[in-house]
Every structure is written in C-alpha cells, then in structure tokens.
Amino acid sequence: MIQARGVGRRFASKRVIRDLDFEVRAGELLLVTGPNGSGKSTLLALMAGLLAPTEGEIEVDLPRGRIGYLAHEALVYKELTALENLELYGRLYHVAERRETTGALLERFGLWEVRHQRVGSFSRGMQQRLALCRVLLHDPELLLLDEPYSGLDASARSLVDDVLAEAAGAKTLVVASHEPEHVRPLATQALALA
Amino acid sequence: MTYFADVAALARKDILLELRSRDTLPAMLLFVVSALVVFHFSLPSDASATASTGLLWIALLFTALLGLGRAFTAEREQRVLDGLVLAPCDRSAIWLAKSLGVLAFLGVAEALALPAYALFFEPVGWELVAAVLLANLGLAAVGTLLAAMAAASRARELLLPLLFLPLVIPVVVGGVGATVVDNPGRYLGFLALYDLIFAILSWASFEYVVAE
Amino acid sequence: MSLRNNRAVLLAAAASVLLVAGLALALFWAPEDADQGFSQRIFYVHVPIALTAYACFGWGAWKALRLLWTRDSRYDLESYTAVHMGVIFGILTLVTGSIWAKISWGVWWTWSERQLTLFLVLFLFYCAYFMLRFSVESGPRRANLSAVYALFGVALIPVSFLAIRLAENFIHPVVFTRDGPQMSGSMFFVFCVCLAAMLGLFASLYTNELMGKRLDARLRELREALE
Numbered sequence: 001m002i003q004a005r006g007v008g009r010r011f012a013s014k015r016v017i018r019d020l021d022f023e024v025r026a027g028e029l030l031l032v033t034g035p036n037g038s039g040k041s042t043l044l045a046l047m048a049g050l051l052a053p054t055e056g057e058i059e060v061d062l063p064r065g066r067i068g069y070l071a072h073e074a075l076v077y078k079e080l081t082a083l084e085n086l087e088l089y090g091r092l093y094h095v096a097e098r099r100e101t102t103g104a105l106l107e108r109f110g111l112w113e114v115r116h117q118r119v120g121s122f123s124r125g126m127q128q129r130l131a132l133c134r135v136l137l138h139d140p141e142l143l144l145l146d147e148p149y150s151g152l153d154a155s156a157r158s159l160v161d162d163v164l165a166e167a168a169g170a171k172t173l174v175v176a177s178h179e180p181e182h183v184r185p186l187a188t189q190a191l192a193l194a
Numbered sequence: 195m196t197y198f199a200d201v202a203a204l205a206r207k208d209i210l211l212e213l214r215s216r217d218t219l220p221a222m223l224l225f226v227v228s229a230l231v232v233f234h235f236s237l238p239s240d241a242s243a244t245a246s247t248g249l250l251w252i253a254l255l256f257t258a259l260l261g262l263g264r265a266f267t268a269e270r271e272q273r274v275l276d277g278l279v280l281a282p283c284d285r286s287a288i289w290l291a292k293s294l295g296v297l298a299f300l301g302v303a304e305a306l307a308l309p310a311y312a313l314f315f316e317p318v319g320w321e322l323v324a325a326v327l328l329a330n331l332g333l334a335a336v337g338t339l340l341a342a343m344a345a346a347s348r349a350r351e352l353l354l355p356l357l358f359l360p361l362v363i364p365v366v367v368g369g370v371g372a373t374v375v376d377n378p379g380r381y382l383g384f385l386a387l388y389d390l391i392f393a394i395l396s397w398a399s400f401e402y403v404v405a406e
Numbered sequence: 407m408s409l410r411n412n413r414a415v416l417l418a419a420a421a422s423v424l425l426v427a428g429l430a431l432a433l434f435w436a437p438e439d440a441d442q443g444f445s446q447r448i449f450y451v452h453v454p455i456a457l458t459a460y461a462c463f464g465w466g467a468w469k470a471l472r473l474l475w476t477r478d479s480r481y482d483l484e485s486y487t488a489v490h491m492g493v494i495f496g497i498l499t500l501v502t503g504s505i506w507a508k509i510s511w512g513v514w515w516t517w518s519e520r521q522l523t524l525f526l527v528l529f530l531f532y533c534a535y536f537m538l539r540f541s542v543e544s545g546p547r548r549a550n551l552s553a554v555y556a557l558f559g560v561a562l563i564p565v566s567f568l569a570i571r572l573a574e575n576f577i578h579p580v581v582f583t584r585d586g587p588q589m590s591g592s593m594f595f596v597f598c599v600c601l602a603a604m605l606g607l608f609a610s611l612y613t614n615e616l617m618g619k620r621l622d623a624r625l626r627e628l629r630e631a632l633e
Contacts, residue, residue, distance in 0.1 A: 012543045015630055050276055052406035052477070052546040065282030075277030077268055079214045080207070091203035092281040094196065118214075134277070244576070336558075343551050349541035357538065357555070360531035361562060364569035374576045384572055388565055395561055399554040402474050406546040 001026045001142060001172050002047055006056030009042055016042045019056070022191060026141075029168050031183050032176040034193030040176035041072060043193070044144045047174060060142070065093055068140035070148055074131040078120035082111050082130050085119060086137060093138035105133040109159060124151040132163065143167060145175045149182065157182070200283035204291030211268050212295070218264045219299055222257050226307040229253040230314055244374045246315040247322075251369050254300075254307065254326065255333070255362060259355055261299045262337040265292055266345040275345075279404050289338055289400035296334040304330070321382075325372035328385040329365045335393040336361055342403045364388050414613045421606035428454075428600035436596040445509040450596055452502040454604040455495050456521060460563065462492030462608055463528070467560040470553035482549035483623075485556055486539070487615050491608055493532045499525050517577065520570050527566050531559055 002024040009017045017039040024030045032040050045051045046058050048069040060067070076085040083102065090098035106112045109129040119127060128151045135143065148160050161182060167173055168186045175183050184190070212218060233249040269275035278288055304326055312318045337358060344354040365388060371381035432450035439446035466488035473481035503522045504514050517523055535555055542548040 011545065013626070048280060050280065050406070054479070054545060063282060064280060067280070069280055071273065071276065073273045073276075075272060075274050077207070077211065077274055078272060079211050079268065084207075084210065088203060088207050089277070089281070092200060092278070092283050094282070339554075343538065343555070346547060346551060347538065347541040348543075349537070353534075353537060353541055356534040360527055360534060361558065363527055364562075364565050367569040367573045371572055371576055381572060384568060387568075391561055391565060392558075395558060399474075399557065402550040402554050406550065 001028075001062065002058070002060050002174070004056070004058045007046065007053045007058050008055035009039070009046060009051060010054050017046070017053075017193070020191075022189075024172060024174060024189065026172050027169050028188040029164075029173040029175065029183070029186050030189045030191060031180055031187035032174060032191045032193065033178065033180050035178065038193035040178075040193055041146050044069070044146045044174060044176055045071075048144050062142050065138065066141045068135040068138065068143045070131055070135045070143070070145045072146055072150075074119070074127040074134075076119050076127070076130055076134065079118060081116050081118055082106065082122075082133075083115040085130065086133055089134050089137055095138050101137060102133075105136060109133055110156075125153055125156055128152055129156055129159070132160070136163070140171070142172045143174070145173065147177055148175065149177065149179060197284060197287060200287040201291045201294075204278070204283075204288060205294050208291060208295040209298075212299075215268075218261055219302060221264075222261050222299060222303045223306050225260050226253055226257040226303050227310050229256065230307065230310055234314055243316055244370075246311075247373045248370055250307070250311050250315070250322075251329075251366050254304065254329070254369075255359075255366065257303050257307070258296075258300055258333045258337055259358060261296060261303070262341045262358070263351055263354055265296060265338060265341040270345050275404060285401040285404055286397050288404065289342070289397060292341075293334045293338040293396075296338055297330055300330045300334060319373070321378040322373045324382055325369045325378070325385060328382060328389060329369045331389040332365050332385065332392055333362060335389065335396045339396040339400055339403060342400065346403070361392075414610070414617060417606065417610040417613055421603065421610040424599065424603035424606045428596070428603035431596045431599055436593055437590060445506070448502060448506045448509070450600045452499065452506055454597070454601040455502060456499040456525065457601060458604040458608050459492050459495035459499055459525070459528075461605060462488050462495055462612075463532070463556075463559055463563065465612075466492060467556050470556040473549060473553045474557075477546075479546065479549055482552065483619055484616060485553060487612055487619065489532060489535055489552075489556055489559075490615070491612055493529070493536075495604075495608065496525055496529050496532065500529065518574075520567070520574075523570050524563070524567050527570075528559070528563065531562060535559070 002022075004020050004022050007017060007020045008015060020043070022030075032043060034040050042051065046053055047060060048067060049060065049064065050069075076082075077088075080088070083106070086102045086106070087098070089095075090102055095101055103112070106115050109132055111126065111129055111133065114122070114126070119130065122130065132148070135145070148164075149157055152160065164173070164175070164183065164186055175187075177183055230250070230253055233246070233253065237245060237249070266275065269278065279285060308318050308323065308326070340357045340361070341354060343357060344350050347353050365385065368381045368385035368388060372378035372385070375381065428450070432447050436447065436450065438444065466485045469481045469485035469488060472478070473485060500522065503519065503525070507516050507519065507522070508514050515522075535552065538555055539548060539552055542551060
C-alpha cells in the first residue's frame with residue numbers, strides 16, 4: 001500500500017529525512033519512533049501527499065479520499081463550531097449519511113454536548129478529539145496518525161487505544177509517537193528515525 | 195456534479211466565517227470611503243473629472259488588496275488549508291469558492307463606494323458600473339491565486355501587493371478607459387478578455403500553488 | 407562532462423564573434439539614418455536586447471511549464487536562470503531605451519514609447535518574481551510557485567501590450583513620434599546579426615550560469631553526504 005524508495009526530504013539546507021526504504025502492506029501497522037526533530041511528522045506528511053520528497057519516491061496506492069491524516073494541528077476552523085467543521089469535511093469527503101456519522105463520532109469522543117461551541121474555545125484535548133473525529137469521518141482505509149495521544153487525558157487516551165485496536169488488521173495504520181508503549185503491542189513493523 | 199457541490203460547501207464555509215468574525219467586510223467598507231475622502235484632499239481644485247475617475251480605480255484596487263490580504267488567514271491558522279488540500283475534491287474548487295467570496299465582498303464594497311463617489315465627486319454612468327463589474331471578476335480571480343501564493347511565503351502581507359499590482363495594470367487601463375472614452379465597448383471587451391485569460395490561468399494553476 | 411564543457415565554450419566563442427561582428431557592423435558599416443543620424447545606431451543594440459529579453463521570459467515560461475508537467479525539479483533551476491537573464495536584459499533594454507530617448511528627444515523617459523512602458527511593467531512583474539523566490543524556502547513549493555508566476559508573466563506580455571495601446575487613447579499623448587525604422591536590406595542584415603549576437607549571448611550566459619549553479623548544488627549534496 002505504501003512504498004518508499006530512497007526517500008529524502010530537505011528543508012532549505014537541512015536534510016530532515018534521508019534515504020528511507022520501507023514498505024507497508026495493507027492491514028499492517030507501522031510504528032514510527034524517534035526523538036523530536038527526527039522527521040516523524042515530515043514522514044507522515046510525505047505519506048499523506050502534503051509534501052513531495054526531494055529525493056527518491058514514495059508511492060501510496062490509495063486515492064486522497066481514502067486516507068485519513070492526523071496532524072499536530074487539528075486542521076479545523078477556530079471560528080466554526082465542532083459540528084460545522086465536521087459538516088464541511090463530511091461534504092468534502094462525500095460521506096454517506098453525513099449527519100448520523102457525524103453525530104455518532106461526536107458522541108463517541110465526548111464532544112456531543114459542545115458540538116455548537118466554537119472550536120476556538122476548546123481545550124487542546126478537545127481539539128485533538130475533534131481532529132480524531134475528522135480523521136475517522138470518511139472511514140479511511142489508511143490512517144496516518146502523528147502523535148495521536150498528545151494533549152489527551154487518561155480517558156481520552158483510552159479512546160485512542162480503542163480506535164487503534166479496532167483498526168488494527170482491518171485498516172492500514174502508520175502511527176508516529178515518541179511514547180510508543182501503547183502502540184508497540186499492535187505494531188507489525190517499526191521504523192526508528194535518528 | 196460533485197465539483198459544484200464541493201464549491202458550494204466551501205463557499206458556504208467562507209460566508210459563515212465572515213459572518214462570525216465580521217472583520218474583513220467592514221474594514222473594506224470603511225477603507226474605501228476613507229480613501230475617497232483622502233483623494234478629495236489630494237486633488238487640486240482644477241483637476242479634471244477624469245483624474246477623479248482614476249483615483250476611484252486606485253481606491254477600488256487597494257480595497258481589493260485589503261480584502262485579499264485576509265482571504266486565506268483563516269486557513270493559515272491551524273494549517274486548515276492542508277485539511278482542504280487533502281480532501282478528494284479538486285483543488286481548483288478551493289480557488290473558485292474563495293474567488294466567489296472575494297467577488298461578493300468587492301461587490302458589497304462597491305455598492306457603497308460608487309454612491310459615495312457620486313456624492314463626493316461626480317455622477318456615475320452605466321459604463322463605470324459595467325467596467326467595475328467586469329474588473330471585479332479579474333481582480334477576484336487573479337487576487338485569490340496570488341493571495342494563496344503570498345500565504346505560502348514568509349513575507350505574506352508584504353508580498354501580496356508586489357505580486358498583485360503589476361498584474362492588474364491592464365484592469366486599471368480597461369476600467370479607466372471605459373469610463374473616460376466616448377465609446378467604451380473596446381475597453382469593456384478588453385476587460386472581458388483579461389478576465390477570461392486570467393480566470394482560466396488561475397483556475398488551472400491553483401492546484402500547483404497549494405499542493406506540492 | 408567534457409562534452410558539455412565543449413558546448414559551452416563553443417557557444418561562448420560563437421556569441422563573442424557575433425557580438426563583435428554585430429557591433430562593428432552597426433557602428434561602421436550600416437547606412438546612416440536620414441532622420442536621426444548617428445544616434446539611430448543604438449537601435450541595433452536596443453531592439454535585439456529587448457527581443458532577447460522576451461525570449462528569456464518565454465524560455466523561462468516553457469521550462470516552468472515543463473516543471474509543472476513532469477514535476478522534475480531540475481526545470482526549476484532552468485526556469486529561474488532564464489527569468490534571471492530576462493531581467494538583466496530587461497534592465498539593459500530600459501537603459502538603452504532611455505539613452506536613445508535622451509539622444510533623440512532630450513528626455514530620459516517618455517510614456518509614449520510603448521515598448522519601454524511595456525518593459526517597465528514587465529520589469530516590475532519579474533522583480534516581484536524574485537521577491538517571491540526570496541520569501542519562500544527552497545523546495546518543491548517554491549519551484550511550483552515560481553513556475554506558476556512565470557507562466558502568468560508570459561500571459562501578461564500580450565495583455566499588457568494591448569492595454570498600453572488602449573491606454574494611449576486617454577492618457578495624454580506626448581508629441582514625440584518615431585517612425586518604425588523602414589529598414590533597407592543592409593540595415594536588416596545588420597539587425598539580424600545583432601539579434602543573433604544577443605540571442606547567442608543569452609544562450610551562452612544561460613548555459614554557463616546553469617552549469618555553475620548545478621555544480622554548486624552537486625557540491626552541496628556531496629558535502630551533506632559526507633556529514
């Protein structure tokens with residue numbers, strides 16, 4: 001599903017990723033670890049197609065609409081409500097039964113009560129949970145999760161654990177984390193960036 | 195057609211955003227009236243009617259710049275533009291929706307500016323209105339693309355006027371010409387030509403401005 | 407590598423020969439113009455430089471199109487170098503045009519010279535190109551933005567030209583006129599030699615600058631590989 005050959009990415013004069021070769025097959029879970037600044041986020045952005053590699057090639061065998069990408073930022077409009085944000089993404093991703101799916105996700109991640117509040121008033125944890133809703137909204141086959149646990153309290157972390165447990169095997173996952181203990185049991189492959 | 199559904203969804207979002215924050219449009223309205231007042235003081239008393247026409251077009255250009263400078267600020271925060279770019283919709287739909295929004299803002303600003311101009315300076319004829327409407331299309335099309343370019347750079351607000359002004363010189367020529375000359379047909383036709391060329395160019399190349 | 411070197415040297419040699427020949431012809435051999443006298447000869451420098459500038463921008467836009475089409479990053483450098491050359495030839499156009507205006511009419515600038523006005527607009531446009539490049543980090547994004555902008559540039563050339571012609575109807579026309587040179591056969595010959603010379607100069611400078619920049623990039627890559 002994902003194939004990387006000699007992939008490198010530089011920003012201005014700094015090489016953040018150099019000469020990576022790996023393959024992720026359908027149903028696998030790739031765990032990407034490494035200290036801050038080692039290029040984990042860059043790698044996931046490359047897989048999502050947001051960045052183009054400056055060396056080598058990376059191929060993802062899925063169209064954009066089947067990929068879900070969780071970034072550091074929530075990728076939601078602060079001036080819109082949680083519901084309006086998900087409505088927008090639901091329309092853009094042509095989600096079938098948009099209202100039901102949106103409602104179910106908001107409820108699952110504990111945001112139903114605040115669905116009419118502007119995202120700007122959300123805490124970091126709430127924004128992260130909304131981002132998770134956004135990522136799962138269109139039921140993607142490939143999930144690219146960049147630090148999915150960041151900013152979450154214990155109860156929210158268990159929500160992410162559930163998501164991973166459900167998805168493992170059924171979907172393809174790439175998870176970048178610098179606290180990999182939760183994910184390692186599920187991982188079929190690991191990639192440690194220097 | 196899903197393309198237009200996508201455009202509609204994005205345009206809806208832009209309207210919602212402006213209704214919530216209510217900052218861009220009021221600023222444009224106030225700016226254009228202030229500019230006209232400044233022009234009154236900057237024109238010597240023996241200035242011709244055509245001089246004030248020229249100044250009106252300058253006011254409209256800079257009002258457009260003001261609005262365009264804000265066009266992608268919501269997307270820049272929180273990097274939402276990445277979220278839109280990742281969606282399966284055609285990236286040019288983002289451009290189209292934004293341009294329609296900019297067009298709407300320009301229209302509202304001109305709905306205030308033209309009467310104000312008629313009040314402060316001299317009456318407004320149908321040629322001026324036609325020229326302004328045609329010019330809006332070109333300004334919105336090109337401006338939206340350039341605003342996205344500037345948003346991707348470090349210099350942002352500094353860069354947009356530099357990119358914008360040389361490209362819209364033909365619009366000024368068409369607009370002023372249509373207002374001033376006896377038969378405005380050629381100038382209005384020229385504006386339409388500009389709109390066609392640059393709208394198509396902007397529509398086709400927006401993909402490369404927002405995605406790598 | 408040596409083949410490329412040979413080509414560069416040949417180009418430089420050819421360009422030099424043409425330049426010397428062209429200038430000599432323009433200064434000594436070409437017939438004197440009845441109206442303007444000796445000063446008309448700057449036409450043999452000014453117009454070829456202007457046409458070469460257009461060629462640079464066109465070449466840059468072509469490379470830009472190739473970049474967007476193939477997503478091959480080497481076209482970015484080629485497009486940038488061509489635009490860079492175009493701006494240099496553009497400055498020379500403005501300078502030679504200004505000198506010609508001063509000699510002919512006694513003013514350093516006149517808006518009635520359509521070519522000059524067009525070049526001023528293009529000069530502003532392509533200066534903004536550099537501002538754009540300087541304010542974006544190098545990489546695929548900058549390459550894409552530059553390419554799109556370069557394409558807008560070539561679209562702007564005919565549109566601006568049309569605009570300037572239309573503007574003459576209401577912008578107060580200045581009374582200077584200049585007949586487009588009705589070129590006799592020998593004048594045309596000299597013009598062609600000078601045009602070939604300027605184009606050769608562009609080709610030579612372009613090849614050299616590209617080689618230099620590519621070498622820099624390669625050196626940087628090697629240095630990084632050693633780290």
